[in-house]
Amino acid sequence: MTPEQTRSLLTICLMAAFADGRNDPREREHVRRTAESLSAGAGIDVMSLYQDVLLKRVTLEQAAAGLDSPELRQLAFEMAVGVCDADGVHDAAETAFLDRLGALLQLASGETAPVMDNADALAQAPVDRPLPETPAVPQSAAAGPDQAELDKMILNAAILNGALELLPESLASMAIIPLQTRLVYRVGKAYGFELDRGHITDFLATVGIGLTSQYVEQFGRKLVGGLLGKVLGKVGRTIGSEATGSAFSFATTYALGHVAKRYYADGRRLDGTALKAAFGQLFDNAKGLQQRYAPEIAERARTLDLKKLTSELTR
Incomplete structure (x- = not known):
């Protein structure tokens, strides 16, 4: 272009x-x-x-x-x-x-x-459903959620969103925010909180994730990284060589899941300043962690059935 x-x-x-x-x-x-x-x-x-x-x-x-x-x-x-x-x-x-x-x-x-x-x-996708291809987190009344399983759920969601960002289809980017919203719901539920869409949206804004601005950034990074050229060249599902957008979506989702974990584990007592600071630190850490999982993200993108995923999200 x-x-x-x-x-x-x-x-x-x-x-x-x-x-x-x-x-x-x-x-x-x-x-x-x-x-x-x-x-x-x-x-x-x-x-x-x-x-x-x-x-x-x-x-x-x-x-x-x-x-x-x-x-x-x-x-x-x-x-x-x-x-x-x-x-x-x-x-x-x-x-x-x-x-x-x-x-x-x-x-x-x-x-x-x-x-x-x-x-x-996708905008109306129910929040109170399981994450696609992710088992429910075991929980007991005394001990609370299984921490290892909760961490695994967050990592799987981050890998999935990183993979979606490697695909050139616009529908792939549109699926990222509903998946993040559902992740926050599942984390909250693991700690005994039933959340609605309004609360989750406000939570995302409080930690520093704007829904509209996040999509603007996803699109902008694809444009900057040259992935949109794959679409215009009719290569279709070819994975872009520039993975900046994928790292961004992986890190955002990973940090969001873990800051939600802190927030709901603490009984929703953390204030906005503390939440934003925690998210920033977790996001910086997750950017480095993404390098370790880059092969898994790429493999997930190659095997991802986008039509099936969006169908699971919207039903």
């Missing part, structure tokens, strides 16, 4: 992040930090793009006009749907944005409807 095409895709990505018109300061700060971090390796000043979008110095028409192939236009739409649905099914404002984007990209309803249906199904 040319630098102009990359700018157009990132601009649409950021516009989608703000399409709902809500001004949650935590999420806006998460997106700002994401733009800042992506600027370091993209060869493009993503922070400048962020400011342009925020101050409306660039239009959706201008961004869409920079995408001159059917593959790029379809990719832009899939990415925008994933961003809009990251924190739940797109609302009226996001629906209007996506309808307008689809028209500007000259996409027919037959091209846009399946993408939106898949994203909606």
Whole structure:
């Protein structure tokens, strides 16, 4: 892709992040930090793009006009749907944005409807179900959850999300957040807490994980790492050579599972500052740990049945 095409895709990505018109300061700060971090390796000043979008110095028409192939236009739409649905099914404002984007990209309803249906199904995926391919954590009333099994569940979830990030399909990235949400639910349940989606979303925001910004970062890292070229080249399931995004998703999921473990084991007494500090330390540790499990992550990506996984998540 040319630098102009990359700018157009990132601009649409950021516009989608703000399409709902809500001004949650935590999420806006998460997106700002994401733009800042992506600027370091993209060869493009993503922070400048962020400011342009925020101050409306660039239009959706201008961004869409920079995408001159059917593959790029379809990719832009899939990415925008994933961003809009990251924190739940797109609302009226996001629906209007996506309808307008689809028209500007000259996409027919037959091209846009399946993408939106898949994203909606994942956004509404039940949280109170087992993690795919992960056995339940044994628990006794006296001793609490089996710690070794709990750690194994968290590691398996991290490996799975790292593997998903190696796949080029947009649906793979869309599945990561529902899996993280379900992981927090399973950890909480192991300690006797029944959690709803609202609590889990707030917990993620408190530790420093914005749902919308996380998808923006996942997409941005794939773009920076060159994995999206695999999609445009129609290689399909070929695993990208750049694993930066995979390391990010592995580390995020691993740290999230372990900070949730601390929080619920302590009876939910840790405050927001302590949670954020703990997550940051665990995330840094997990980035190093990912190197050890890189072969398992790659093998998991090669054998992963994405259709089966998303079906398990949404039923």
